[in-house]
Amino acid sequence: MTVVALTIAGSDSGGGAGIQADLKTFQELGVFGTSALTAVTAQNTRGVHGVYPIDAQGVTAQIRAVMDDFNVGAVKTGMLFSANIIQAVAETLQSYGPSALVIDPVMIAKGGASLLLDEAVQAMKELLIPLASVITPNIPEAEVLASMSIKSDSDVVEAANRLLKLGAKAVVMKGGHRRQANYAEDLFLSAAGERFTLRSEWIETKDTHGTGCTFSAAITAQIAQGKTIAESVITAKHFIQAAIADGLTLGGGHGPTNHWAYKRLGKTAGKDVVLID
Numbered sequence: 001m002t003v004v005a006l007t008i009a010g011s012d013s014g015g016g017a018g019i020q021a022d023l024k025t026f027q028e029l030g031v032f033g034t035s036a037l038t039a040v041t042a043q044n045t046r047g048v049h050g051v052y053p054i055d056a057q058g059v060t061a062q063i064r065a066v067m068d069d070f071n072v073g074a075v076k077t078g079m080l081f082s083a084n085i086i087q088a089v090a091e092t093l094q095s096y097g098p099s100a101l102v103i104d105p106v107m108i109a110k111g112g113a114s115l116l117l118d119e120a121v122q123a124m125k126e127l128l129i130p131l132a133s134v135i136t137p138n139i140p141e142a143e144v145l146a147s148m149s150i151k152s153d154s155d156v157v158e159a160a161n162r163l164l165k166l167g168a169k170a171v172v173m174k175g176g177h178r179r180q181a182n183y184a185e186d187l188f189l190s191a192a193g194e195r196f197t198l199r200s201e202w203i204e205t206k207d208t209h210g211t212g213c214t215f216s217a218a219i220t221a222q223i224a225q226g227k228t229i230a231e232s233v234i235t236a237k238h239f240i241q242a243a244i245a246d247g248l249t250l251g252g253g254h255g256p257t258n259h260w261a262y263k264r265l266g267k268t269a270g271k272d273v274v275l276i277d
């Protein structure tokens with residue numbers, strides 16, 4: 001049976017992040033990808049040159065078109081831009097009953113451009129996060145959502161617990177903005193009490209455009225295929241590690257990751273990823 005996943009996110013004309021990264025990742029992991037566009041960005045590896053949001057009605061109509069016709073196994077959100085769009089997404093998804101939902105709370109592009117208006121943060125916390133099967137903030141996003149600064153390991157745990165209190169069933173605190181010696185460490189915590197760290201070798205590269213989108217899309221593809229949240233996160237870490245390690249060196253700025261790498265490398269993909277209890 002063909003498994004279907006839906007991404008609700010922005011378009012990256014440069015192809016490394018956003019809806020393009022999500023659909024490529026779904027494809028590589030054997031899932032049929034559908035999409036609802038929230039905004040068009042004029043973007044490349046050097047930066048974001050323009051943001052053109054879709055109106056909330058248009059976002060709702062896209063989600064309905066997909067949900068009314070397909071049996072969607074899991075949904076992910078990326079760039080949502082405004083409170084209006086967040087409200088439309090939350091209400092529309094809820095009207096179809098509970099779905100497996102991965103929230104990547106995208107706020108700022110690598111070059112510094114804002115992909116979420118300040119006024120939208122509260123809507124994200126109140127309307128969307130309570131629906132999350134798992135939320136995958138990077139450290140700056142977690143600081144905004146948990147209203148605290150994150151410096152130490154215990155800060156990471158405290159912020160994760162605050163996000164669980166907002167209603168998410170699980171959280172992955174991504175470590176790409178907080179290098180630990182030679183490692184990139186992501187902390188997984190669930191409301192049910194599961195906890196582990198995924199540690200991989202730090203890769204020296206500027207080509208990290210779309211790492212967060214790719215990671216959360218890989219989680220979504222795995223959940224759609226019936227894996228547990230924890231299993232999905234582990235596979236996604238292998239996927240992103242391989243994709244960063246085998247980077248494509250495209251463009252003059254932060255280049256995209258390599259979505260082909262995981263399948264091409266087979267069992268050796270992300271082989272240095274270690275699970276620490």
Ligand SMILES: Nc1ncnc2c1ncn2[C@@H]1O[C@H](COP(=O)(O)OP(=O)(O)O)[C@@H](O)[C@H]1O
Nearest residue numbers: 138174175176177184185201202203211212215
């Ligand atoms: N230089 C790196 N080497 C290895 N893994 C990395 C590196 N940068 C990011 N990652 C991993 O990529 C994923 C995305 O993390 P992060 O960069 O924090 O997210 P975002 O793209 O949302 O800012 C995480 O699994 C993180 O550990």
Ligand SMILES: Cc1ncc(COP(=O)(O)O)c(N)n1
Nearest residue numbers: 010017018109210211212213
């Ligand atoms: C349309 C869009 N969505 C998301 C991101 C974030 O990318 P990253 O995964 O590097 O944080 C982006 N740059 N553009």
